[in-house]
Amino acid sequence: MSRVLVVEDESAIAELISINLRHAGFEVTIAASADQAQYEVDRILPDLVVLDWMLPGQSGLALARQWRGAVRTKEMPIIMLTARAEETDKVSGLDAGADDYLTKPFSTNELLARIRAVLRRKAPEALDTLVEVGGLNLDPGTRRVSRDGAEVKLGPTEFRLLHFFMTHPERVHSRSQLLDRVWGDHVFIEERTVDVHVKRLREALERVQCARMIETVRGAGYRLTQQMAALPV
Template identity: 80%
Template structure:
């Protein structure tokens, strides 16, 4: 379930947006100002932020710039919400790092379409596209994983972990990065949890003779190796 942080100081608008997003299958967190938004993002990195331009204290534009300057939040998808319709304001919002810009008032359908479009551009692993590497096939829409006719049984966390590895092959990912991208960067989850789930993932891949695809890179983390998949074939 994708998570959306709604940063909006007008309670009625925030609640209406939250209701519609939850109805569409999103998990929603609300923040009334920049300080609350920063606390929320520090705790759990959302999949996307709906950020109002006009906020009490620090503006949404300033907050967007701040997130873009931080390595942890640099790729955080942001859609600006504002009553400002001038082209110069739109350019200013996009220059601050927003991925899209929505002028109030807006329809629920347009909002949902913009959100899905940004997630498709910025978070390709959230798509329902089938991924296949070395004969190992993962289908997000049916939650099935198979190789050479062998269906594999994975738990939900192992499925997300494998999906992330398969959409980012050959790259080494630290435990902290995996927590950030697979678990949502929740502060209460320890890094050693990653090791437990990698072990479970390898065990789940054993029946298809491709457990070796998940390589441990000593002192750095883990990666999916296409060469290892090929050699295991």
């Protein structure tokens, strides 16, 4: 679960962002000032910061420059929020080290899409390492899935879906969470699309007797289990 720090002094906006991010599967911390934001970053380095330009005391712009100048935070993803719509302001924000820039008012769907896009660009190379769950092997580098030497042919969406399941085993994921984490920017895809791709994934895994690893959790979503004696699919 990605950890997002929301630095915003307007409590209504901060709460709105927080609710939507949590619903999308993110862990969220809110800071209302630059000092509080620095405290939270020192405590636990977030995976991404949503940073308001105008803050009491030190500005978000100055805070972004400060973080970019420190070894520990120089690679920390930052999306800047501002009421300033002028191009010169946008350039200033990006020059200060922001990875992206969003002008108020904005839609929460657009913010979510921007967050996912920045996190993908900043994704660590560790995501390319081999994953193994219950004898099923997935290699992101070669895009191959196999079990006991038998290869499983998957389409690109099914591959991403399986990769997410295998890197988060035994956890239940709702359809909306899967859309957010697997489909990314395609925020307007219907949730039933997830069911279609899960069905295709199970059909492909049937060849290596692993279809039952993908469990349906009624009323909640799906999970990948290491127990081969899963319920019938």
